[in-house]
Structures are given as C-alpha cells and as structure tokens.
Amino acid sequence: AQKVTQAQTEISVVEKEDVTLDCVYETRDTTYYLFWYKQPPSGELVFLIRRNSFDEQNEISGRYSWNFQKSTSSFNFTITASQVVDSAVYFCALMDTGRRALTFGSGTRLQVQP
Amino acid sequence: DTEVTQTPKHLVMGMTNKKSLKCEQHMGHRAMYWYKQKAKKPPELMFVYSYEKLSINESVPSRFSPECPNSSLLNLHLHALQPEDSALYLCASSQGTRGDGAGELFFGEGSRLTVL
Numbered sequence: 001a002q003k004v005t006q007a008q009t010e011i012s013v014v015e016k017e018d019v020t021l022d023c024v025y026e027t028r029d030t031t032y033y034l035f036w037y038k039q040p041p042s043g044e045l046v047f048l049i050r051r052n053s054f055d056e057q058n059e060i061s062g063r064y065s066w067n068f069q070k071s072t073s074s075f076n077f078t079i080t081a082s083q084v085v086d087s088a089v090y091f092c093a094l095m096d097t098g099r100r101a102l103t104f105g106s107g108t109r110l111q112v113q114p
Numbered sequence: 115d116t117e118v119t120q121t122p123k124h125l126v127m128g129m130t131n132k133k134s135l136k137c138e139q140h141m142g143h144r145a146m147y148w149y150k151q152k153a154k155k156p157p158e159l160m161f162v163y164s165y166e167k168l169s170i171n172e173s174v175p176s177r178f179s180p181e182c183p184n185s186s187l188l189n190l191h192l193h194a195l196q197p198e199d200s201a202l203y204l205c206a207s208s209q210g211t212r213g214d215g216a217g218e219l220f221f222g223e224g225s226r227l228t229v230l
Contacts, residue, residue, distance in 0.1 A: 035218060035219075042223060043202055043204075043223050043224040043226070044221055045204065045221035046221075047219070047221075050218050091156055099170060100145060100164070100208070101147065102157075102159070103159075104156035104158075105156060106155070106156055107155075107156050
C-alpha cells in the first residue's frame, strides 16, 4: 500500500524566513511519481511540481526548491524568503503508474506572518 | 484561473433531495477524477474515469453516482445523502495517457456541499 507522511501539521514563520516542508513516502512500486500541491483558502489545489522516481535531480523554481532523496524516501520542499502569499496548506502526493490516482499526505498548513 | 470548472460552488441539500455536481474541462484530458475533502483533511479519492469508462471506485456508497457523458464532462449525482457527506468535492483531470508517464492532475475550485 502507498502512504505519504507529512509530519508537520502547522508551521508559522515570519516573512522573509526560509521554510522547509517535509514529506516521506512509502511504496512498493519501482516507478512512481511525486507531487506537491498548494491549497489556498479558495480551495483549489494548485500544482507545483512533479518528479518521477528515476529523476533524483533537485529542482529550483524561483523561491521554490525541492530535494528528492530515494535513499530516505523523502521529497522535501523549501520556500526561500517566504511571503504572506505563500500562506496555504501544502500537500505532498504520490502516484503509481497503475492506478494513476494521487494519494495525498495529511498536509502542512503554512502561515507566513508579515 | 482554473481550467477545470465546477458547478455549483456551493450547494445545500436535504437528506431526501436529489442533486448533481458538474465538472467540465476543455484541455483534451482523458482522465477525470472526483475527490472528497473534509475540513482540515487531505483529499480522498472517490472515482476515476479513464477514456470515459469508470476505472476506479474507491468503495463509495451508492448514494453517490458518477457519470461521464463525454470526455469533457463529469457529473456526480447525489441522492439520499447524510450530514456526514458534507464536504468539499473536488474534480480533477489529467492527460491520462495509456503509455508510460503520469501527468499532473488539474483541479477545479470544488463544490462545497452541506447536507442538512
């Protein structure tokens, strides 16, 4: 069975601080995909990144960066110089190529104070 | 703006009512999904349609009935719901290619359902 664990329920930081959101996953599949989504108060889930199990390169997109480590089954997400607009719930998710459906972690609520 | 459109945004219904949630996408995606999200919880998969055929039903009670009339539309028919069914219902779509690879899911803003 697949499982995604986001141990941090809620994080509060002050604007301009860096923050890392942790994600640990479990799967028996050799081919799988990892995702991060952002859910602002409006409710829509906004896609941030997809990474497949064969690509362990870290990725940077503006203030966002992701660290994928298969050895520790982790896919962590860092926001550099956080801003108030980053306040949202962030979900890490796992997809196997068979079901093609996302299994979500429990989410981390990030509050960025001005 | 999301490219997956859900209507209505809010719905209040009694336990004896029959209502429907609608979802539409025009991205040419061939996989469509219904997820249910309770407050402060992650989305939970309900149904997956692939190429207009139901491919996954996560043991959802029969009072929820999905329908995929064509590749752009997805409905969720509701009948005899319970108050505990109150939640945000999210629709999503993806490329749903049959080959290798898994595209990201694009989500709508959801339909917030309250069952009295």
